[in-house]
Amino acid sequence: EIVMSQSPATLSVSPGERATLSCRASQNIGYNLAWYHQKPGQAPRLLIYGSFYRASDGPARFSGSGSGTEFTLSISSLQSEDFGIYYCQQYHKWPLTFGGGTKVE
Amino acid sequence: QVQLVESGGGVVQPGRSLRLSCAASGFTFSHYAMHWVRHVPGKGLEWMAAISYDGSTQQYGDSVKGRFTISRDNSENALFLQINSLRSEDTAVYHCARGGDYLDKFDMWGQGTAVTVSS
Numbered sequence: 001e002i003v004m005s006q007s008p009a010t011l012s013v014s015p016g017e018r019a020t021l022s023c024r025a026s027q028n029i030g031y032n033l034a035w036y037h038q039k040p041g042q043a044p045r046l047l048i049y050g051s052f053y054r055a056s057d058g059p060a061r062f063s064g065s066g067s068g069t070e071f072t073l074s075i076s077s078l079q080s081e082d083f084g085i086y087y088c089q090q091y092h093k094w095p096l097t098f099g100g101g102t103k104v105e
Numbered sequence: 106q107v108q109l110v111e112s113g114g115g116v117v118q119p120g121r122s123l124r125l126s127c128a129a130s131g132f133t134f135s136h137y138a139m140h141w142v143r144h145v146p147g148k149g150l151e152w153m154a155a156i157s158y159d160g161s162t163q164q165y166g167d168s169v170k171g172r173f174t175i176s177r178d179n180s181e182n183a184l185f186l187q188i189n190s191l192r193s194e195d196t197a198v199y200h201c202a203r204g205g206d207y208l209d210k211f212d213m214w215g216q217g218t219a220v221t222v223s224s
Contacts, residue, residue: 034210043214096152
């Protein structure tokens, strides 16, 4: 099983600031990585796929980078609606696995 | 409107069974692989099972293999998850999610149905 690790566990950011989240895979997954955002009581929402492609309704302030085992999600200027938990997910190999999440508060 | 709506959750005793459903609308259901993902409040997301667009192949997470069965009815635009021998650790919100290809990200999610396993 490919283990996904996210850091930090919690990120304290003020509105308007830049946020950088990290995700690491236990083995090479190429570019087969997605990022999701989940708010309390809501379904997760796809933000980024293929490491750096923005989802169709994803805001331009979100950007992804990385390949292999190291990946980054950047939020250029945090908005109030961006708070919540961010998960990375690999879809390189079965079973599909998620990171433990980064809470942005 | 493109949406997924889950149902069938509730409070269930350990050892019992439950069948979750997911109703799809607003897109051509039979063109997409589908998945079940669960979320334990306070913990993270865990992928459970996947089924190909035509229902011919399935994949399961190691923690549920042998107890969970995923199926679909393309004529009814419906996805199902049969859960047997429920355990306390199965307590979670269960989401259905749409994949693109079989091994893929999830581009659309339902709001989820809550399952509580308790005596």
